[in-house]
Every structure is written in structure tokens, then in C-alpha cells.
Amino acid sequence: MITTTNKEEIAIIKEQDVVPMRNRVRDYGVKVGMSILNQTKLITAASELVRNLLKYGGGGRVIVEEVTNGRDKGVRLTFIDNGPGIVNIELAMKDGYSTGKSLGLGLPGTKRLVNEFDIKTEMGVGTTVTIIKWKNG
Amino acid sequence: MERIPILKMGDFLLVTIQVDLYDQLAENLESDLINTINKHNSRGVLIDISAVSIIDSFMGRILGNIAVMAKIMDAQTVVVGMQPAVAITLVELGLSLNGVISALNVEKGMDLLRAKMYNGDNEGQIDDNDDE
Numbered sequence: 001m002i003t004t005t006n007k008e009e010i011a012i013i014k015e016q017d018v019v020p021m022r023n024r025v026r027d028y029g030v031k032v033g034m035s036i037l038n039q040t041k042l043i044t045a046a047s048e049l050v051r052n053l054l055k056y057g058g059g060g061r062v063i064v065e066e067v068t069n070g071r072d073k074g075v076r077l078t079f080i081d082n083g084p085g086i087v088n089i090e091l092a093m094k095d096g097y098s099t100g101k102s103l104g105l106g107l108p109g110t111k112r113l114v115n116e117f118d119i120k121t122e123m124g125v126g127t128t129v130t131i132i133k134w135k136n137g
Numbered sequence: 138m139e140r141i142p143i144l145k146m147g148d149f150l151l152v153t154i155q156v157d158l159y160d161q162l163a164e165n166l167e168s169d170l171i172n173t174i175n176k177h178n179s180r181g182v183l184i185d186i187s188a189v190s191i192i193d194s195f196m197g198r199i200l201g202n203i204a205v206m207a208k209i210m211d212a213q214t215v216v217v218g219m220q221p222a223v224a225i226t227l228v229e230l231g232l233s234l235n236g237v238i239s240a241l242n243v244e245k246g247m248d249l250l251r252a253k254m255y256n257g258d259n260e261g262q263i264d265d266n267d268d269e
Contacts, residue, residue, distance in 0.1 A: 019157045022191065040191055040222035044230060047193040051160065095231060105194040109230035 002076070002132075006031075006066035013059045018050050021062055025077065028064055032073040032135050041113040042075060042133040048106045049079045049129050057081025057127060067132065074115070074134035082126040089121055141166045143173050149181040149250055150174065150212075155188050163199040170203055174212050181250035182207050185243055187218025197232040204237045213253050215239065217246035 006028075010021050025046050029039040046062075053060045060081030067076045086092050095108045111117040115137035121127040139162055144151040150173055152166070170182060184200070186192070192200070204214040216239045227234065240246035 015159050015161055018159050022157065026190075037222045037225060040220075040226045041229070043191045044193050044226045047191060048230075051193070051195060105231045109194060109232075112229050112231070113226065 002067050002069050004065045004067050004076070008064050010062045010064065011059075012050055012053055012062055015054060018047065018054075021050060022047060024064055025075065028066055028075045029133075032066055032075060034075070034133070034135050038133060038135070038137065042077075042131075045110040045113040045131055045133070046077055048110045049077070049131070052106055052127075052129075053079050053081045053083075056086075057083030060126070069134075072134045072136055074132050074137065076130065076132045079129045080126065081128075085123040085125060085127055086119075086121040087123070089119060093119075139165075140169065143169055145173070145177055145179070148179060148254065149183060149247075150177070150179045151183050151185070153185040153188070157191070158189060158196050160195055163196050167199050167203055167206070171206050171210065174207055174210050179212050180254050182212055182214045183243065183246050183250060184214065184216045185218050185246075186216060186223075187220065187242075189223065190220065192219075192223050192227055194230060194232055197227055197230075197234060201234055201237055208236075213238065213250055215246040215249050217241065217243050 063078040065076040114131040116132040
């Protein structure tokens with residue numbers, strides 16, 4: 001059972017919004033007592049996902065939460081866009097696959113950096129990605 | 138628009154990234170650097186990333202691109218000062234930065250550039266085939 005102890009929402013409209021978003025994520029990581037390495041992994045994951053949100057989803061919002069499962073504290077990030085959705089999610093999760101010009105490391109790479117990763121997409125409605133990094137994860 | 142300053146030091150260019158990177162900023166740096174190499178006929182580029190707290194796949198790719206482009210223009214690139222957490226994260230992300238030569242700090246990076254220049258030594262170089 002995961003409970004939220006603190007929460008805020010950040011709108012992402014343009015590329016410059018990415019830097020303050022990363023800083024907020026860092027603040028949350030520091031607050032739950034994450035190591036520098038885990039903070040770096042979390043922020044890098046966030047940076048990858050927010051790029052997708054801007055590039056493919058046309059912007060959206062990020063919900064940052066401080067969460068606990070009773071044993072460990074962590075940070076949960078939810079990336080919500082109202083873009084076209086992902087046509088083939090299995091393919092999108094494969095290393096090296098990209099419909100854009102990128103390396104195709106974004107989604108699979110991000111999954112390796114965090115403890116929990118969930119992606120929901122619906123054609124014409126949008127995509128929601130949720131990740132959790134535990135303090136000791 | 139925000140830009141990262143490029144300093145000329147003799148035959149070399151020195152770039153110290155002191156701000157958090159975002160995509161446009163990294164792209165500007167790439168084109169500015171290549172233009173500056175051309176303008177000054179620079180033989181080496183030293184990029185100090187000791188103040189950079191995160192590098193994701195896009196910025197990593199830009200660093201790789203800079204190294205390859207500079208190489209084509211006959212200039213060596215050395216990236217110095219990567220934070221340990223950044224190095225670990227990059228590898229876990231799946232980015233190996235093939236072709237990018239690195240050194241622990243600015244001093245060692247400068248030594249490396251000088252050694253490469255004056256020895257005209259291309260043997261010790263990391264191969265630049267990149268599968269990215």
C-alpha cells in the first residue's frame with residue numbers, strides 16, 4: 001500500500017520548464033533522504049520522460065509525490081500528456097527503437113533507472129507514465 | 138538566447154558547462170563549438186562537465202556528436218570531470234559514449250590534449266566507430 005505524504009503538480013509547456021522541474025524532483029529526493037546516485041538516476045529518468053512528453057505529447061504536466069510504502073520512502077513521478085498516444089508500446093519499450101531521431105534509449109533506459117515503471121497509453125487520448133524511485137531502491 | 142561560453146586558449150578551446158543543460162542549450166553548444174573550431178583552426182576541445190549534475194541520452198548524444206564532428210575537423214575532444222553518479226547513470230541508461238575521450242580533471246585533460254597534439258599520435262586513440 002503506497003501512501004502520498006506530499007504532492008505538487010508542474011505544468012510543462014516549453015523546453016525551459018524542464019530545468020525547474022528537475023530541480024523540484026531533486027528537492028523531493030533530498031527530502032526523502034535519497035543518495036546522490038539515486039537522485040541522479042531519478043532526475044535522469046525524469047529528464048528522459050519529460051522530453052517524450054514535450055516532443056511526442058505536445059506538453060503536459062508532471063505530478064511529483066513524496067510516497068511511502070511503510071518500509072521505505074520514495075518519490076513518485078507521473079507524466080501526463082494529451083498527445084496522440086503510442087502506437088506500439090512493446091516496440092517503444094525496446095532498446096534502440098525510435099520513431100524520432102533519438103537513440104531510442106528513453107523508455108527502456110528510464111525503466112532501468114527506477115524501481116517501478118508503468119505506462120498507459122490510449123490512441124488519441126494521451127499517455128501517462130508513472131515511475132517510483134525508493135530511497136534505498 | 139542563453140549560450141555556453143567558449144574560451145580560446147592558444148590552439149585549444151575550453152568549455153566549462155556551469156549550468157543545467159536542456160536540449161536547445163546543448164544543441165547551440167554543438168553548433169557554436171564546430172563554428173569556433175573552424176574560425177580559430179583549433180586543434181583541441183576541452184569540455185569540463187564537473188558542474189553538470191545530470192546527463193541524459195540526448196545530452197550524451199550531443200557530447201558524442203561534438204567529439205565526432207571535431208574529429209572530422211581535425212580537432213581532439215576531451216571531456217573532463219564527470220561526476221561519479223553521472224557516469225553510473227549514463228551506463229545504466231545504455232549510453233556508453235563511444236569515441237569520447239575523457240580525463241579526470243581539467244589539468245589531466247589539458248595534458249592529454251597536448252600529448253595528442255605534439256606526438257601526432259593517433260594510435261592510442263579510442264576507435265570512433267559509433268553504433269549510436
